[in-house]
Amino acid sequence: NVRQKAGLNRSILDQGWRMFRTLLGYKLADRGGKLVEVPAAYTSQTCSVCGRVDPANRANQARFVCTACGHTENADINAAKNILRRADYPLMPVEGHRIRRPNEAGSTRRAA
Numbered sequence: 001n002v003r004q005k006a007g008l009n010r011s012i013l014d015q016g017w018r019m020f021r022t023l024l025g026y027k028l029a030d031r032g033g034k035l036v037e038v039p040a041a042y043t044s045q046t047c048s049v050c051g052r053v054d055p056a057n058r059a060n061q062a063r064f065v066c067t068a069c070g071h072t073e074n075a076d077i078n079a080a081k082n083i084l085r086r087a088d089y090p091l092m093p094v095e096g097h098r099i100r101r102p103n104e105a106g107s108t109r110r111a112a
């Protein structure tokens with residue numbers, strides 16, 4: 001029963017985000033903007049300088065220290081740079097589309 005309830009809760013949450021994405025896409029299209037979806041997986045564990053993905057890169061919640069190149073930065077700023085770089089691919093309108101491309105960690109997003 002707990003597993004079924006968790007699945008139901010997940011479905012409700014997915015529906016909320018899907019609706020938010022759809023409405024945001026309409027608003028941006030109406031006002032001349034463009035919504036770009038970026039796979040968020042591992043953005044907080046990826047070095048924005050050398051691309052190394054390692055959970056140990058997170059020295060703590062706030063600090064990012066790359067285990068490969070030694071790059072040190074605020075963890076949120078490092079993750080934001082990774083998200084910006086991922087958005088730098090050819091853009092697609094968001095309505096009815098999901099951008100599919102491999103991410104640095106080699107994993108794929110969970111299908112909705």
Ligand SMILES: [Zn+2]
Nearest residue numbers: 047050066069
């Ligand atoms: Zn690095």
